[in-house]
Amino acid sequence: MHELSLCRSLIKQLEMQAQQQGFSRVHEIWLEVGPMSAVMPKSLEFAFSACSRGTLADGATLHIVEQPARARCGVCGEICTVSSRFDPCPNCAAEGLALLSGDGVAIKELEVE
């Protein structure tokens, strides 16, 4: 639901990177999206096309890579891949696993010039 503000943050991050790494255009963006980030890829693409207009990323292609979430079991310590917050531990069946990753959205790679 907050794809628009995330896209504004995305553009800001790109502008900061452009200064630090010396580029002026962004052509492709690989974005890793966790399943618990409350972000919908379709909405993100739509928000990006609106937010990027007139910026250094105008017309850039957004590749959304959906990553599975990882969690740790508080009972047996098992680290596993989960698809929702309710998944029980595959080792001991305990519930309420602590999420290690999967609630974030991160830029992983860029093609720039």
Place this chain on the structure above:
Amino acid sequence: MCGTCGCHQPAEKEAGQSQRRRLEVDLDLFSLNNRYAQTNREYFARNSLLVLNLVSSPGAGKTRLLEETLKSQLGRIEVAVIEGDQQTRQDANRIEATGAHAVQINTGTGCHLDAHMVGHAMEDLGALRNGILYIENVGNLVCPANFDLGEAAKVVILSVTEGDDKPLKYPDMFAASRLMVINKTDLLPHVDFDVERCIEYARRINPSIEVIQLSATTGEGLPEWLDWLEGEYQSLVETRIGHLQQELDELRAQLEQG
């Protein structure tokens, strides 16, 4: 050849390719917000402020609970409220009617408060120290879960008119909250809401979530909530005194050595 997206225009692509390069990065999109949140958190710590981020769906009774809370705390402890809504100053007006200081943030199209907005709201609350700041977030059980405002804890408020399966439907918020307040318990005889089941669902997602049941309207359960707040504030003050004491000792030791 696709004229719409330009995916088959080799001439143009090749021409640009020589200067193009790939960059591997790892840039969290929440990191800008998190940086502002960290600044807020440091400010709150320096000023001994217990900051609670109250989240719920619209109409769960956040403002009503705050009104009752403030009535009981005003005059005993410094309190203030940051109100977040898409539009209007109605909630801030309600809070101010209790005698407490309130700052209204209108997010417009935004569905949540972010740490930057809260940082600016603090400019209007510059005099607030040694007390409790309540941030009443936009009524929304989705987005505010992902945005750290620098608060000590999120408190999720769920009213019994909403259904006992809300924790399963909106798990992110219940995972992010330290305390779940079940509000409007005076309506329990009239609705199909199983309190035990609701708590079981919430703990399935967040085993350590604390639970308080109350009715802001009748006052039932309110003392437990007020005690919880007092306990949180006391422990913040003790931690703060510990830090100040340590700093004092270090400075004294330095002076004596010099």
